[in-house]
Amino acid sequence: MLTHDEFVNFVSSPVVIDGGMSTELEHQGCKLEGSLWTAQALLDNPEVIQAAHRAYVDAGAQVVITSSYQISRAGFEEVGLSAADADRALRASVDVARAAVAGSTALVAASVGPYGAILHDGSEYRGNYGLSSKVLRAFHAERLAVLREAEPDLLAIETIPDALEAQALVDALEEFPGALGWMSFTIGPDGKLWAGQSLSEAAQIAASSPAIAAIGVNCVDPALVSAAIAEIRMVTDLPVVIYANGGGTWNSESGVWENADADALIAYASTWISQGARLIGGCCGTHAGDIRQLATSL
DSSP states (O other): OOOHHHHHHHTSSOEEBOOOHHHHHHHTTOOOOSTTTHHHHHHHOHHHHHHHHHHHHHHTOSEEEOSOTTOOHHHHHHTTOOHHHHHHHHHHHHHHHHHHTTTSOOEEEEEEOOGGGGGTSSGGGTOOOOOOHHHHHHHHHHHHHHHHHTOOSEEEEEEEOOHHHHHHHHHHHTTSTTOOEEEEEOBOTTSSBTTSOOHHHHHHHHHTSTTEEEEEEESSOGGGHHHHHHHHHTTOOSOEEEEEOOSOEEETTTTEEESOOTHHHHHHHHHHHHHTEEEEEEOTTOOHHHHHHHHHHO
């Protein structure tokens, strides 16, 4: 795992990170079904996950994010798999990404998604799970332990909708000296976390951990990002990480992003860099072709 100094050197100039895993899989013809989402593709056909990662590397991504977003022991047990199966999948997500970046200088960031992602009901865009900090800390700590052992280059703690969960993650990270990564939040149209707290409050919590080397937002409308960066910069001078959606709308009935257009992502990128963003990529609704355009523009 990178040291803090290595990370600072890495982001001394703008870094391109990848786009949406599910979007690229669908772009390559993969049908995503079931509650495990991209984790099911990892179990059934890891080669398609590797191909998606490689498409992003070939497009110019300098960081790829693993397919571990929804993987957890509780989530796997819910569908009849075991805790051991979940741990193997977490390790496999890093191994597949590592194979995909072979021969390049791209780094592997292990995705640590929010607790809400395992509920399969959109809770990652609401927060307020009704769980204690102790329960959330334990949930994240067990995944962090396995991912650390798999030796990614850094952690991508992402799509966090609730400051209470951010604090639980900061507490969990205390168990892993030397861990390093970013924490990115998801916000609503009002600029607040979906659970209702201010982004500045959440950013302060994240910045209190020596394991967090960058703070930002992901899975958000590009139009909300500039204000989000400004709010983050009010409370910390850590590098900012941004991976916005393609600007479309999620249709929960059809399970697809509609009217996604990464042109907005590319148009805003230079402004975000001027505000302090150092890692920029795409989230839902963006694929390797969009990241190629982003890398070219940067």
